[in-house]
Amino acid sequence: MILIFVLGYTAIAMEHTIKIDKAASALFIGVALWTVYMLNNTTILNLGFSPSWTATQGSVDITHFIIEELEHHIIEIAQILFFLLGAMTIVEVVDQHEGFKIITDKITAKKKVKLMWIIGIITFFMSAALDNLTTTIVMIALLRKLIDDKKTRWMFASIIVIAANAGGAWSPIGDVTTIMLWIGGQVTAGAIIKSLLLPSIINIVVPLTILSFILKGTIEKPKKEHDEKEYTSARHRKIIFAIGVGSLLFVPIFKTYTHLPPFMGMLLGLSILWISTEIMLAKKAPEYRKKLNVYNVLKRIDTPTIFFFMGILAAVAALQSAGHLAQLGGWLDDVTNKNVYVINIVIGILSSIVDNVPLVAGSMGMYSIQSAGAFATDGTFWEFLAYCAGTGGSILIIGSAAGVAAMGLEKIDFMWYLKKISLLALIGYLAGAGTYILFN
Numbered sequence: 001m002i003l004i005f006v007l008g009y010t011a012i013a014m015e016h017t018i019k020i021d022k023a024a025s026a027l028f029i030g031v032a033l034w035t036v037y038m039l040n041n042t043t044i045l046n047l048g049f050s051p052s053w054t055a056t057q058g059s060v061d062i063t064h065f066i067i068e069e070l071e072h073h074i075i076e077i078a079q080i081l082f083f084l085l086g087a088m089t090i091v092e093v094v095d096q097h098e099g100f101k102i103i104t105d106k107i108t109a110k111k112k113v114k115l116m117w118i119i120g121i122i123t124f125f126m127s128a129a130l131d132n133l134t135t136t137i138v139m140i141a142l143l144r145k146l147i148d149d150k151k152t153r154w155m156f157a158s159i160i161v162i163a164a165n166a167g168g169a170w171s172p173i174g175d176v177t178t179i180m181l182w183i184g185g186q187v188t189a190g191a192i193i194k195s196l197l198l199p200s201i202i203n204i205v206v207p208l209t210i211l212s213f214i215l216k217g218t219i220e221k222p223k224k225e226h227d228e229k230e231y232t233s234a235r236h237r238k239i240i241f242a243i244g245v246g247s248l249l250f251v252p253i254f255k256t257y258t259h260l261p262p263f264m265g266m267l268l269g270l271s272i273l274w275i276s277t278e279i280m281l282a283k284k285a286p287e288y289r290k291k292l293n294v295y296n297v298l299k300r301i302d303t304p305t306i307f308f309f310m311g312i313l314a315a316v317a318a319l320q321s322a323g324h325l326a327q328l329g330g331w332l333d334d335v336t337n338k339n340v341y342v343i344n345i346v347i348g349i350l351s352s353i354v355d356n357v358p359l360v361a362g363s364m365g366m367y368s369i370q371s372a373g374a375f376a377t378d379g380t381f382w383e384f385l386a387y388c389a390g391t392g393g394s395i396l397i398i399g400s401a402a403g404v405a406a407m408g409l410e411k412i413d414f415m416w417y418l419k420k421i422s423l424l425a426l427i428g429y430l431a432g433a434g435t436y437i438l439f440n
Contacts, residue, residue, distance in 0.1 A: 001033050001036055001037065001318065001319065001322060001324065002319075002324065004029055004032050004033055004036065005029055005033065005315060005319065007029075008025050008026070008028060008029030008032075008315065009029075009353070011025040012025050012026060012398065012414065013414045013415065013418075014414075014415075015413075015414060016413055016414075016415070021304060022304075022308055022407075022414075023304040023305070023307040023308040023311065025311070026307070026308045026309075026310075026311025026312045026315070027307055027308075027310065027311035028311070029311060029315045030310065030311035030312065030313070030314030030315040030318070031311075031314070033314070033315050033318035033319065034070060034314065034318045037066060037318050037321065037322050038063070038066055041062045041063065041066055042062060044322050044323075066321070069321040070317075070321075073313075073314070073317035073320075073321065074314075076313075076317075077309075077310060077313045077314060077317065079261050079262075079263045080176075080263075080309065080313065080401075081306055081309055081310060082263040082266070082267065083133070083262055083263040083266050084133065084305075084306065084309060084401075084405070085301070085306060086263065086266035086267050086269070086270045087133065087134045087137050087248065087266055088137055088301050088302065088305075089270055089294070089297065089298065089301060090244050090247055090248060090266075090269060090270055090273055091137045091138055091141050091244070092141075092297045092300055092301060093240070093244060093273055093274075093277065093294060093297050094141070094240055094241055094244035094245070095141045095144075096291075096292055096296070096297050096300075097232050097236065097237060097240040097241075097277070097292055098232050098237050099237050099238075099240045099241030099244060100141055100142050100145055100241070101145070101237055102237060102238060102241050103142060104142060104145040104146055107146060110218040110219060111217075111218055111219075112152070112215040112216065112217055112218065112219055113211075113212050113215050115146070115156070115219060116156065116159055116208060116211060116212070116215060117208060117212075119139065119143075119156055119159060119160060119163075120159050120160075120162075120163045120204055120208050121163075122139070123135055123136075123139050123159075123160050123163035123164050123167060124163045124164075124166060124167040124200075124201075124204055125167060126138070126139070126167065127163065127164040127165075127166075127167030127168045127171070127174055128167045128168065128170065128171035128173075128174045129171070129173075129174075129249065130174075130248050130249065130251070130252075131168055131173065131174055131175060131176075131251075131252075131262075132164040132165050132167065132168035132174060132175050132390075132400065132401060132402040133164075133401040133402055133405055134248050134251075135160075135164045135167070135168075135402070136160055136161060136164045136401075136402040136405045136406055137405055137409065138245075138248070139160045139164070140157055140160060140405075140406060140409050140410060143156055143157060143160070143410075144222070145221075145222065146219065146221060147219050147220070147221070147222075148219075148220045148221060148222040148223070149219070149220065152219060153410060154410060154412050154413075154416065154417075154420075155215070155420070155421075157406045157409075157410045157412060158397075158406070158412070158417060158420070158421040159207070159208070159211070160402070160406065161394055161397070161400065161402045161403045161406050161421075162203070162204055162207055162391075162394045162421075162424075162425050162428060163204045164402040165390055165391050165393055165394045165400050165402055165403075166200045166201075166203040166204040166390075166391055166394075166428070166432070167200065167204075168390055168402075169196055169199075169200045169203070169386060169387050169390030169391050170192065170193055170196035170197045170199075170200040170387075171192075171193065172187070172189040172192055172193070173252040173255075174390075175356075175386075175390045176356075176357050176401070177356050177357060177360040177385075177386060177389045177390055178192065178386050178390060179262075180357070180360055180361065180364070181360065181364070181382055181385070181386055184364055185369060185377060186364065186369060186377060186379075186382040186385075187377065187378055187382050187383060187386060188377065188378055191378040191383070192378075192383060192386060195378075195383045195436070195439075195440075196383060196386060196387050196436070198435060198439070199387055199432040199433065199435045199436040200387065200391070200432060202428070202431050202432045202435045203391050203428045203429060203431065203432035204428060205428075206427055206428045206431045206432075207424040207425065207427065207428040210424060210427070211424065232292070236280065239276070239280070240273075240276070240277065240280075243272065243273050243276050244273055246269075247266075247268075247269025247270065247272060247273055248266075248269065250265060250268075250269055251265040251266050251269065252265075253265075254268065273294075274294045277292065277293065277294060278293070278294075281293060302408050302409060304408065305404070305405065305407075305408030305409070308404065308408060309401075309404060312398070312404070313357075316354055316357075319354075320361070325354075325359065326366070328350075330366075332346060332347075333366075340374045340380055340381040340384060341380075341384065341433075341437055343381075344381065344384040344385050344387075344388040344389075344433075345388060345430075345433055347359055347363065347385065347388055347389055347392070348387075348388030348389060348391065348392025348429060348433070349392055349395065349429075350392070351388070351389050351392040351393045351399055351400070352392055352393050352394070352395035352396040352399030352400075353396065353399065356389040356390065356392070356393050356399075356400065359389055360385065360389050363385055363389075367381065380440055383436075384433075384436055384440075387432065387433065387436055388429075388433065391428075391429050391432060392429055394425040394428070394429065395422050395425045395426050395429060396414075396417070396418065396422060397412055397414055397417040397418075397421075398414065403417075
């Protein structure tokens with residue numbers, strides 16, 4: 001199983017070299033790992049890898065157990081995919097109705113360095129209010145209105161990934177992992193904001209400062225085609241922008257009051273936006289309705305990104321169910337002598353390779369909440385885990401939901417990110433981690 005994962009991961013990294021779309025490779029390893037797990041279930045489970053199987057052994061049939069595990073993971077994966085699909089559709093609708101002109105028209109900076117800081121700061125704080133995934137989708141839609149050159153846009157998209165992950169780490173609703181820890185009782189909202197705000201700021205400020213000495217010149221905005229005409233009025237754009245952004249901001253409020261999964265709030269927001277556009281376009285000419293209706297927008301959604309997410313999450317879920325992640329956790333304990341700082345720094349670096357959600361879930365399963373010490377509520381281990389798992393994913397483009405979304409939307413090359421951005425992200429990650437350790 002590990003061999004299949006490594007080979008599949010290599011194929012994803014070498015996407016442009018081997019000419020195979022990363023979504024195809026991800027789907028293959030996702031299905032292949034579960035197939036190997038099922039066909040070799042007796043060998044794998046009887047080796048004692050899976051803690052969940054050990055707890056139920058003797059009372060549940062092996063095949064039935066694995067199917068239940070798969071169904072459990074599919075529910076979690078589906079929630080993420082529906083959330084992503086809803087967010088992408090909302091952003092595309094606002095973009096198609098030219099709603100983002102409200103912001104892009106106000107950003108007049110031409111110098112790359114100045115624009116980089118503006119984009120970074122906006123993304124950092126927006127991610128804390130929304131979440132890193134939604135923020136990345138919104139900000140990349142803005143980038144397309146601001147920057148014409150592809151490689152320059154890749155650089156700014158990478159900055160968005162780092163800023164979105166840093167902004168999501170210190171907010172209880174800014175990242176899936178912090179939401180998990182918040183709901184699980186490992187951290188409280190006030191404490192995590194107080195403890196992680198400064199390390200998260202350092203995480204994004206350090207790379208931006210380094211890039212300030214590297215980036216030179218000005219940016220060029222995309223030019224409109226001569227025959228491209230305005231399909232929306234200023235009032236129309238403001239209404240759609242307000243409903244779209246309001247729908248995204250409404251998601252955490254909806255979850256807090258209803259306790260339903262976030263994707264339900266996202267789909268509710270999409271339905272309201274969809275109904276609103278239908279009403280607004282009812283009296284428009286057929287040409288306008290064809291251009292602006294949601295049906296037309298849905299055809300623009302990047303479906304391969306959805307499949308890529310599905311494959312990667314399914315693959316990681318198989319490794320989690322078979323017990324590989326639990327084995328890794330036990331090995332970390334032995335090697336580090338349960339040093340909470342070292343364990344979390346390693347988890348953060350691992351989260352750039354393996355999705356941070358199962359890593360955090362595995363950590364929550366390995367360690368229980370204690371009455372005092374590093375493992376108590378708001379203890380050092382849990383707070384530092386939120387920072388490391390949240391920001392470590394920036395080191396590689398496929399290490400976070402924000403990175404995967406940016407990679408899919410902008411077709412960022414894995415090796416380009418590795419050469420140009422990974423070291424910057426690692427320096428920021430270690431600087432933020434050092435800041436937290438210094439204060440604790």
